[in-house]
Amino acid sequence: MTKKLLLMLTLSILLLGGCTLKANSLSQDFPADRVLNVMTHDSFDITAALLEKFERENNVRVNIIKAGDAGTALNRLILTSKAGAREADVFYGIDNTLLSRALENEIFESYQAPALVAIDVSFKLDASNQTLPINYGDVCINYDKAWFTDHGLAVPSSLEDLTQPLYQGLLAVENPSTSSPGLAFMMATIAHFGEEGWLDYWKQLKDNQLTIATDWETAYYTNFSGSSGKGSQPLVVSYASSPVAEFIYAEVELDEAPTASIVADDACWRQIEFAGIVKGTKQRELAEKFIDFLLSKDFQEDLPLQIFVYPVLPEAVLPKAFVKASQIPEKPATLDLATITRNRELWIEQWLEIMLGN
Amino acid sequence: MKRSIWQTLLLWALPLAFLLVFFYQPLVAIFRLVFSTQFSQGWKLFRWSQITKPLGFTLYQATLSTILTLILGLPAAYLFARFQFAGRKFLRVLITIPFILPTVVVAAAFNTLLGPRGWLNLGLMSLFNLSSPPVNMLNSLSAILLAHVFYNTSIVIRMVGSSLSRLNQNLPSAAQNLGASPWRAFKEVTLPLLMPSILSATLMVFLFDFSSFGVVLMLGGPQFSTLEVEIYNQAMNRFNLPVAGLLSIVQLAFTLLVSVLINRSNQPRYGKAAMAFESSGLRVAKESWEKAFVIIMVTVLLLLMVTPTVSLVTRSFFSFEAARGERGELNTGFTLRYYRELFENREKSLFYVPPILAIRNSMIYAGITMLLATTLGLISVYAIQKSGSLSPFLEPLFMLPLGASAVTLGLGFLIVFGSSVLTQGRFQALIPVAHSLVALPLVIRTLLPALRGIPVNLRLVATSMGASPSRAFREVDLPILFRAIVVSLLFAFTISLGEFGASSFLSNTAMPTIPVAIFRYLSQPGALNYGQALAMSSLLMVVCVAGSIIIEQIRLPGEEVF
Amino acid sequence: MLSVRDIYKKYEGAPLLNGLSFDLAQGEIICLLGSSGSGKSTLLRIIAGLEEAESGAVYWDGVDLAQTPAHKRGYGLMFQDYALFPHRNVYDNIAFGLRMQKHPEADIEKIVGERLKSIRMENFAKRPVTELSGGEQQRVALARALAPDPRLLMLDEPLGALDQGLREELTQELRQTLRDSHKPVIYVTHDHQEAFGLADRLLILHDGVIVQGGSPQELFENPANAWVAGFLGLGNLISGNDLQNDRMLSGQPEPSNETVWLLRPFDARMGDSQADIPFNFEGDVLDCIYMGERYRTKLRTPQGIILSIETPSLCVMGEQIKVYWQVEDVLCLKS
16 A cells, blocks of 8 residues: 555656646747857846847747856856857857957857947957957946945045055955956956066955955855845945946935945956857857847847946947946056966966965 | 576676766766866966865865764764653654755755844844844855754764664673773773774765765855865866866765775674664653753754754745845745745746746656666666676676766766767756766665565576566566665655756756756845745755655665665 | 562563562572563662662662662673673683773783683684674673672573573583582573572562572472462462362362462372372373383363373373372462
8 A cells, every 4th residue: 555655656756847847938929940049147137028029030039048157157168169069059248357268269150240340449359250249347346335434434445445454354355266257356456566566465455354255146245235135345346337236226216326336547347248159050140140139239228237237339328327326437457368368377376375275 | 507697798788888888988088188188278377285275175174074973963873872752753853854955955054044144144133233144154164064064963863873772782781790880881892882883974974074065165155165166166167177187086086985984884893793682772861961961962953953944944935125126015024925936937037937947857857867777776786686796896886976976977977978969968968867876876775685685585486386587577576676666766866856066067057957046046146036045945855855754664674775 | 698678670661570579698599580571680680780670679798789880799790692792802801890800911811711711712712702602602701700700690591592402511511610609699590490400599580579489399399389380390280170079178278269289290190099089080191202211191181181190101192091199299279
């Protein structure tokens, strides 16, 4: 008796797994013959209607694959591509700090998109056009306005200020080996203090008890006091556009953003994000269409409030809230791509050695 | 005679081929990776500390965790083996739950207890009117240690407790009679006789702590990485495959060493000489020190072993903050929303599919895994049995996957099978295979004693009465093996449901398994993602607990599994 | 020397030892006889201090031992399962008690050597005890109990785990060893043959009390009641109601349900009694076994009573024979 009962139980578990939960088709209400796989990072978002329009026009189902942090997503793509697997036809979200890793591994096919003509030359870092610039944004230190007011403390105005005892234990940063804003901020310090001085600067930050998080989500939503997580650090490495998100998504309507960025010269790093057609795709034509879509005015104008970045297309109009709450640093830190390519891994190793004792 | 040799070979062929292709080949690939030129840029910046630091930390935390686990587990084993108290049976069931929980669920449970949005911080914040969480327990070594103790104490209680309750009570009595004080009798007789089981429990706990992945990844933060986490980091974040490969080899060598030691310590040393025919009776605590001991132990066990799971389930039904972008709709209090959300496909969601699909995926993988692992296991145990005197040499071949870490397996799969015709680039097809490899040693351990328990005569009688070999299998073997097969199926099923290491490499990002989805949700901002992670964890916990309760019900004669 | 007074002990709610008392003199060997489950082992454990009685006391030379823990009593106890330490070899098992007494290692070596010699196991010192045969284990256990020179030796069914042949051989050896030790001994067994062969005095344990104590001869000749007679296997126990005629015997109580007659097999006489007594029986031979010199024959009377008698010659199965007991040979017992 019990035996039969058990058998039935086991079978029913199987049935439950196999049958009752039929796969819901993704958001589409219309049949599509083709599927386009787009791999991107977790921060990606798009207005559903916009994506649906693209799908309808091209009779395609776009499968958005979020594969973790920008760096993790890219590595996954390289790893699977090298192994011969094709998880994606288009990849969106390589930033300039990791661009060389993508190019070295030759995982993209070059595509001369018509829209490139209009884009500012400063964004076109890849002359081979294997990867195309889509958006940019600045990684800056954000601060919690209320915290500094409450504590009667002046907001630090430069990178150097952060090493002062006044700001001890107030800063949260991301590990550059696991987080792309973390890597971007590290680049800013290298650009500012030079290859000789930047490690000393980090040593001073360490002595000043900074907090290191694995990823941006943790740093921003767990450590940062200005986010919904209400953490304990009023300073965090994030984006210049993060205050916009705080402004828009605040639980009660606000007159101004509760947070802001320190946009001193050299204190921010300009991140440019690229997209590319994955080598060996069987959907080359569709992939090209999708890249064009990414560079279209519709998508470029959708970007700011979805991913909180700036469009590269000059004709795209910025939303009002964005203009109101976002700051653009006048002089972001820069390093040339060749230097980054040559030294990135070494710098990360040096950083890990100093900061985490690896 | 010749025919039977062929039969044996045939039996061996399938499981061996499976292991060669899916276990040994990825291992070799990892070896080759370390020396390959394709990724040789990884060596340029190689420093020995890349290996020694994670290894050192792994050994350090595993040793510390093991010691702490023993400190709690040994008295707890004594408590359950000797004392009768109200709610004893119930508590015993409760404390076995942690062991069967998937690592991500453990991490989620600790998050709900100690995390910034956990009960402890919520309580303190409302109590002292604080605006930010006062206790920061996550991302610390103590969180890792606590979770490891939570996870593994039941191993000590089970393994040591069962030897203690079966220990012949006349032995310490004889020592006392010969002039040894109770403490001396414990030290000279009880302890040495328990030593083999303490030793194998220690090694087992050490092995689990050593290869810990999910717990360290989710509770440890950037300062702490074990070998397993570092393999994942080097491969997925740093894209430094040679170093990841080298770490895998180090990891494999250590786990193999510990596994071999476990096998050795499992050999019964004193045989039945130290065992009583029946387990010794329980007594009610009488003296004041006994009463104090029982009360303290029960309290500590409840606090450590039960509160995390209770807090996970309760927290999944309460909301305290609004979801992102929901202005003014702040409903604090009881809610079923997180469970309802699992069925919805939200525009801003992480996966662009209803989260419940993760449950469907996991169920499918688990279903395939349980059939695959049990079928392979059945063939393997017949092969082992048929090979007679060779079986001591062949058995370890099947047990070896126990020593390989899931992350190593995932990495190896990624390298080997990407381009294979078999998978056509769909890694998720490999998930049940990886899960089967993880489950196979346990399945074999479950089936082998049951098969060995079937009297050979029985089969001979059946055959002599005219039953064909297949008929004899159906009429004789199957009914006797039935319970063991059901247990194996369930084992494989629950292992697959909870597996995280290999799945984190292999699962298609758009088609996550439950543990992968929980991991991703937990790392995302917002009350909704958090709530969904907890709701999923609670569901997964319920399934695993149900599975293990059924396994307990059909407890098999013979060896304790694990 | 040893006085055990009014020991009460419950087991699973029911009284196991129910106010039990006895004394033991210097150098005396007593056998505690009782059926299995009668609480013999528990009594030994209470005397050894390994278990506590609910009430009652154990005295040694008039001193109450309630405050003396087991390890300070100096009583040797040999367990029924021998309880040899499986993680120690033969030598270390025997030396255990001596080491607890902190003897110098040289003395220990000498004493253990003597013990090993006395059990003829000199070459076994380094052997693991798990590799010993049943008889060897028994001897090692005895040597271990004796080595620390206990002031009292208690043996719990020391031959119980051995097969018949070995038991007989070892009974002799054991008797010698116990006599030579000049120690007071409590020997627990359920086998009265073994007890008769060893003891100065027998104590019969039944229903939680000592129902009778005395020398083997006393017990044999005058069992206190029917249960004792039955337990010792003294002969046929015939209920008063079952007798052929209920004529009263002078000086004997009236036959009733309360009384039982003990008719010993070897007192049975063949033929028909001329006297007018109730102990005349007639029955079919069920069985006849040669016992050496005499035969043990089983009869069944028409009333269904089974009688065991000794006959000088072989009886044929199914044969009808008559037997009787003389009045002076029978014993009337309380049931």
